[in-house]
Amino acid sequence: MTLFILLQATSPKPSEWALFFGHFHPLIVHLPIGFLLIAGLLELDRVTRRQTVSSHTITLILFWSAVSATMACIFGYLLSLAGGYEEETLNLHMWEGIGVAVFSWVAWAIKHERIGPKIRFGPLFYYPALGVGIILLLAAGHEGGSLTHGSDFLTQHTPEPFRSMAGIPPREEAEEAAKPIEDVNQAMVYQQIVHPILKSRCIQCHNPEKSKADLRLDSPEMIKKGSEDGAILVAGKANQSKLVKVCLLPEEDDHHMPPKGKTQLTENQIALLTWWINEGAPFDKKVAELKVSDAIKPALAALGTGGGAVGGETVAAGPAPESPVLTMKLPAADPKAIEELKKAGLLVLPLSKEQNQLEVSAVNARSFNDAQAASLPKLSQQIVWLKLGDTEVSDATLAQVAKLKNLQKLHLEQTKVTDAGLKNLKNLPYLEYLNLYGTEVTDAGLKELAGIKNLKTVYLWQTKVTDAGVAELKKAMPGLEINMGLAETSIAAFVKADSAKADKAK
Structure with missing residues (x-):
């Protein structure tokens, strides 16, 4: 529920302090819900069962209900300054929130042992005030959900036959992107490829009812319009388009989209958006009318009902064959060795609990160095993915990495590694991915x-x-994919690299 958000029609851009306190609104807003409902239930129990509930107890609960409702109103106002909410729903939600606070104060005043007796006919208004406050609380909660999640938030998963009985329209497919395309070459790029991606990942927060940053992504016209900060597309230049750039930021970044905690775009989805923008971001063309590079063919083929010709070439649909090291059964890791790496600040995550493969990441251990790397070989069989990007490691660490005989992915971006250290990697039989950015x-x-x-x-x-x-x-290894910059496929891969700093490098 969200209580009270005011319109910000022509207000200047809010300060950082306003937005800071505004973001406490979702935390504070749950307090009046609990307090007011408890007060109502205690009064109901006292009347129906004649239980001896202390009047002072209910008065105290009503007081904190009124205080927290008022605070929620204030924080809601500050949160609303960021904009991006549908006006009619916002207005309704605002007055319902104000009503909750007002009627909570009225109920508290009437119930108070000193103030109540001074209010003429006060007892006659106590239960109506408490009841109206609770009704407004429920209504404000509904409107808050609509503001945050859309007007169909409560009804979108209503099953049949209740949908028909309530007059609710048939439910749309939640994941349009999952619908296979019979002939990819004849598919409309925006309608059948781009829009389903945006709908499944972005439109929930950028639609007619909720337009964060004054951005809507539900139609070509709104996409072209952009956000309050300007255009989000630079036709022909995906690496300069905000629509792609925000997806490449580290997930912890406040500007990363979708926000942390939401379902993120897949590598294929980012690659497809990048390809579309690089081809001019057309809204009325088919796949066959655009240039289809070798890099994007697998992503396009994966959209089809099966393998098929994409851009004049037959490409198998679905993911690439899985590396054998990801399917083999490995011995269980030594818990002491895992604990030693954790003490060094590394994250040790299971890739497969049944087969014992591990991912080791230094995303939270930027000071990790060559001396600490001596602990890595203690998990020489289990470490399959190793992410040491943006740490203090140098060529000496690669001598230890050479002992990780089942290593498949190695991140060394932004480290002190040189040509000399690469000699140590020759005898890694399963190494498929190497990041030296x-x-x-x-x-x-x-x-x-x-x-x-x-x-x-x-x-x-x-x-x-x-x-x-x-x-x-390339001549020595014709099948090797070499990425020198933010090309179509490197964008998709860099989003998975913990220390990729795409914005900084542009």
Whole structure:
């Protein structure tokens, strides 16, 4: 429930302090709900069962109900200054919230042992005031849910036959993106690909009834209009378009979208949005009318009813074959070794509880260094994904990493790793993914990578490698995907890298 949010028609941009306190509204707003309902239940019990509930107790509960309702109103007002709420619902919610606070104070005053006797005919108004306050509480809760989640929040999952009995329209598919497309080449790019992605991940907060940052994503016209800060699309330039940039920010960033805790876009979804924008963000063209790069073909094929021709080439639908190391049964990890890594600040997360694969991440341990890396080989069989990006590690750590014989993914972005350290990676039989973004690696280091036979993807953005060096590596390993910047596929992959700092690097 959300209690009281005022209109902010022509008000200036709110201060950070206003928004700071406004965000406490969802916390405070639950207090009057509990207090007022408890007061009502105690009064009902006292009247129907003639229980001896202390009048002072109910008075105290009503007092805190009135105080918390008033605070919720104030914080609600501050929260409303951020804008993005449907006006009619906001107005109704506002007055209902005010009513809850007013009638709570009235009920408290009448019930008070000193103030009550001074109010003429007070006892006649006590139960009506308490009852009206509770009714307004429920109504304000409904409108608050509508503001936050949409007008159909309470009814969207109503099953049949109750939908028909209540006159509720048939329920739309919640995940349009999951609908397979029979012929991907003839699919309308916006209507059948882009809009379903936006509907499943974004439109919940950017629609006619709730438009956070004054942004709506429910129609081409609104998408073109942009937000209160301007356009969100730069046709032909996805890496300059806010629609994509906010998805690439670290999930902890306040500007990351969708917000932390919400279902995030998948790699394929980000890649498809990026491809659409790079192709000019058209709203009236089919897939066959746009340039379909090799990188985007698998994502498009996954939308079809099965494998098929995309861009004139047959591509299998669905995810790439799974790495064998992700399916093999490994021995259980030593709990003491896990605890040692945790004490160093690393996150140790199971990829599969049944098969004992582990992901080790230094996302919260930026000071992790070469000395601490000596503990990694104690889990040499279980560590499959290792994320050491933006830490203090150098080439010495790679000597320890070389002992992780089942390693499949390795993040070394923004570290002190150089060409010399890459020699240690040659004997990792399952290594498929290597992120060297922002390191001092040069063309000489690329020659070392040629010996990693199963390597499939390497990121070399903002390193010292040259086009000539990349060409040589590509010649030695034709199947290797080499990403030098925010291309279509690298955008999708960088969103998964803990320390990818896309905005900073642009």
